[in-house]
Amino acid sequence: MAENGVLHPERVLTLDTMNPNVKRVEYAVRGPIVQRAVQIEKELKEGVKKPFTEVLRANIGDCHAMGQRPITFLRQVLALCTYPELLEDNKFPEDAKSRARRFLAACGGGSIGSYSMSQGIELVRQDVARYIERRDGIPSNPDNIYLSSGASDAITTMLKLLISGEGATRTGVMISKPQYPLYSAALADLGAVQINYYLDESKNWSMDASELRRSLAEAKKHCTPRAICVINPGNPTGQVQSRQCIEDVIRFAAEENLFLMADEVYQDNIYAEGCEFNSFKKVLFEMGPKYSNKVELASFHSTSKCYMGECGFRGGYMELINLDPDVKVQLTKLVSVRLCPPVTGQALLDLVVNPPQPDEPSYPTYKKERAAVLAALADKAKMTEEIFNKVPGMSCNTVQGAMYAFPRIELPQKAIEAAKEKGQAPDMFYCMTLLEEKGICLVPGSGFGQREGTFHFRMTILPPTETLKVVLEKVEEFHRKFTEQYS
Ligand SMILES: Cc1ncc(COP(=O)(O)O)c(C=O)c1O
Numbered sequence: 001m002a003e004n005g006v007l008h009p010e011r012v013l014t015l016d017t018m019n020p021n022v023k024r025v026e027y028a029v030r031g032p033i034v035q036r037a038v039q040i041e042k043e044l045k046e047g048v049k050k051p052f053t054e055v056l057r058a059n060i061g062d063c064h065a066m067g068q069r070p071i072t073f074l075r076q077v078l079a080l081c082t083y084p085e086l087l088e089d090n091k092f093p094e095d096a097k098s099r100a101r102r103f104l105a106a107c108g109g110g111s112i113g114s115y116s117m118s119q120g121i122e123l124v125r126q127d128v129a130r131y132i133e134r135r136d137g138i139p140s141n142p143d144n145i146y147l148s149s150g151a152s153d154a155i156t157t158m159l160k161l162l163i164s165g166e167g168a169t170r171t172g173v174m175i176s177k178p179q180y181p182l183y184s185a186a187l188a189d190l191g192a193v194q195i196n197y198y199l200d201e202s203k204n205w206s207m208d209a210s211e212l213r214r215s216l217a218e219a220k221k222h223c224t225p226r227a228i229c230v231i232n233p234g235n236p237t238g239q240v241q242s243r244q245c246i247e248d249v250i251r252f253a254a255e256e257n258l259f260l261m262a263d264e265v266y267q268d269n270i271y272a273e274g275c276e277f278n279s280f281k282k283v284l285f286e287m288g289p290k291y292s293n294k295v296e297l298a299s300f301h302s303t304s305k306c307y308m309g310e311c312g313f314r315g316g317y318m319e320l321i322n323l324d325p326d327v328k329v330q331l332t333k334l335v336s337v338r339l340c341p342p343v344t345g346q347a348l349l350d351l352v353v354n355p356p357q358p359d360e361p362s363y364p365t366y367k368k369e370r371a372a373v374l375a376a377l378a379d380k381a382k383m384t385e386e387i388f389n390k391v392p393g394m395s396c397n398t399v400q401g402a403m404y405a406f407p408r409i410e411l412p413q414k415a416i417e418a419a420k421e422k423g424q425a426p427d428m429f430y431c432m433t434l435l436e437e438k439g440i441c442l443v444p445g446s447g448f449g450q451r452e453g454t455f456h457f458r459m460t461i462l463p464p465t466e467t468l469k470v471v472l473e474k475v476e477e478f479h480r481k482f483t484e485q486y487s
Pocket residue numbers: 061149150151152153180182231234235263265301302303304311315316
């Protein structure tokens with residue numbers, strides 16, 4: 001084949017010869033809908049007439065891209081760290097300057113541009129450990145903390161350590177359905193067996209111990225289950241698991257000898273009355289030594305979500321409990337291959353786990369800004385659920401936490417058939433039509449997994465309130481028209 005005037009008769013790397021696991025990877029959050037949205041935006045720029053003038057994106061949990069303002073203190077310290085000449089500038093508050101000096105003193109050569117230890121800067125790991133202690137009231141050892149490039153990096157690293165065996169001994173990993181597609185993608189990439197356990201939509205997407213047992217028993221017929229992953233608060237489903245559910249999962253992991261992975265990146269995004277965040281680590285230790293001496297746990301946090309939403313800085317950490325010391329050596333070796341997580345992300349994480357204190361000058365602004373972001377998200381969570389529940393043929397569980405609504409939609413048989421003709425999943429067809437007609441970009445439920453015969457979409461609650469209202473009204477209008485058209 002001639003490309004750029006060059007002949008490539010015998011390429012080494014082709015679709016036939018490439019790693020087949022990579023071909024199996026799917027990531028709906030940036031899938032075909034988003035690609036089409038980008039095309040439509042281009043067409044609009046070129047003057048193509050559409051029934052709308054802009055594409056409204058509610059497909060991805062990218063806070064700042066959706067208009068959320070950064071927290072001033074975080075950016076001040078980062079500015080000072082990246083351009084230390086500003087330490088002489090009297091526009092910056094003293095506490096921001098002292099934080100920047102403290103962080104820079106922990107960097108090689110006093111510069112944020114140098115590599116750090118592969119596990120992450122010790123000072124930051126100490127601050128993370130103190131944060132966890134304040135949060136849980138349980139001791140935390142900085143040596144068990146690994147800093148990462150966002151939570152994604154730490155999650156895939158742990159999965160990599162867990163996967164082994166062939167055929168019936170191949171590692172199986174239990175993940176929820178619906179799930180955040182990082183998990184299915186990483187398991188496909190690593191050639192692991194994906195074991196699905198369903199969340200209970202009729203109980204606001206809670207976990208159910210009998211469903212865990214069902215899914216495990218099924219999986220044991222063809223693989224060796226070794227781990228269970230839980231996302232709490234949930235993505236895409238927006239639930240906050242009760243303490244009871246968390247205890248059930250811990251008991252289950254202990255009984256079945258499963259490594260527990262707790263994805264807690266939305267730990268500050270809790271909105272619904274009566275809901276609270278309980279970390280898996282806290283519950284594990286409060287259940288006593290029978291569990292806390294046994295269950296192996298990796299829990300993950302990130303600078304990408306909550307009130308900061310700084311996903312581009314790629315900050316995150318994991319804490320490991322009861323990890324075999326020999327495996328820890330292997331883990332440290334593995335992370336050293338990628339040298340270190342971004343040092344800017346480590347600086348940011350340090351501020352997130354160690355924010356301004358009440359006696360410091362930046363405290364009032366920090367407190368106000370943080371509270372404003374979380375209060376706006378809480379209002380938007382409520383508004384989204386209320387509006388969706390008024391639409392005939394749509395039902396939406398309470399958005400208790402995280403940043404998403406995952407409403408269920410009833411689709412007429414004729415729409416299901418029309419989708420089939422196009423070779424699309426019915427909810428993909430629905431979301432594509434919504435994009436073409438209204439310029440709204442959502443992600444179909446099929447990208448996250450859902451019970452056979454049910455249909456959903458995921459929408460973020462991140463757009464500014466006025467934009468979100470417009471999005472909700474347009475979705476409502478579209479749903480009514482779509483249902484009528486195909487009935
Ligand atoms: C549940 C969950 N885990 C992990 C991540 C990864 O986030 P990051 O790698 O930016 O920390 C996300 C991002 O949306 C998420 O929703």
